[in-house]
Amino acid sequence: MALSAPIMTHPQTPLIEAHDLNVRIGGNAILEDITLCLRAGEIVTVVGPNGSGKSTLLRALIGALAIDGGHIHKARDLRLGYVPQRLHIDPTLPLSVRRFLNLPRRHHRATIDQALEQAGIPGRADAALASLSGGEFQRALMARALIDEPNLLMLDEASQGLDQTGTADFYRQLEHIRDRLGCGILLVSHDLHVVMRAADRVICLNHHICCQGRPEAVTAAPEYRALFGTDDETALAIFRHDPHHHPHAPAAEDDDAG
Incomplete structure (x- = not known):
């Protein structure tokens, strides 16, 4: 049975939690043993190679896709905002x-x-x-x-179609939205460098969570480097956001979930 808790504005408030989440599509395991927690006031970015299950994770969390195992717990009265990767009209x-x-x-x-x-x-x-x-x-x-005015905003490759300047402006805008609404933000992106500017926490996904934590820790993790095939420090440059007043959620230690 799903647990529920009232929405609060405290930055440590869990908005949505997944425990041992599994999703299979057409007999193939797309997500395996995913455990994560998203909190108010936190910007979390999911990165991973094509076909790693990033979009599937968002769709499962919002309830648009049936799960094959595990549990998803949402805060009571949670208002979700969702930006899909594409929408044909x-x-x-x-x-x-x-x-x-x-x-x-x-x-x-x-x-x-x-x-x-x-x-x-x-x-x-x-x-x-x-x-x-x-x-x-x-x-x-x-x-x-x-x-x-969602409590949790989920965006699947929402910066596609924007040039480099537009992408940088877009991530700055996300910070303003988070600061104004106090919402949590879960963002799927392939912009490995620029996306680090706005992220409080990064989840590296390849069907399971390979590693997660602050951007500096994730880009130094061997699991991340193995996935993206580089040891070049320049290629892994971090574009961190300017200091701001809200308290961050505690940084997660890098961990191998699979």
Whole structure:
């Protein structure tokens, strides 16, 4: 039976926990014995090679995918915001950004304008959804995820379609969102270098958790280097975020989960 606890704003509050999570698809083990905890005020990044189960992990945590073993515990009244890796919308549909954000229920104009501003595309509410660039469309998906002020924001490769400058701005924006809402953020990304700028904790995934902890510890771990095939210190440069006022969750020790 799933446990539940009321949502609180304390930075150590567990928002969602997975214990010994297993997922099989088509008879293949995609996730094996995943145990993790996401807390309020924490930005956690999941990295791993293609096919390592990163998107599957997010879909399992939000309940969009059945699990084959283990348990997922969510805090009571948890508000989840989710930005998928891709979403296909028929470009011939006469759908404005505002109408898109009003699905499945209507929101006040001011609420929509605020969500678009937070997502980095202010003033685009009346633009046709089909007219947005790839990067703008991803930000519209972000606005949709933010519109109900989630306690936990999950993003699957949400910076795709952005250039290098846009990607750096995007990660800075995530910090502002976290600081304003006090929410936890779980982010899947392939931007191994830039993503370290915003991460409080990194989880290195290859069907199981290979190692996890602060970015400095993970990029020095032999499991990480074995996966990404480099011992080049320059290639593993850390772009850390500036000091900020919120307390971090305790750093996890590197551990081999498999």
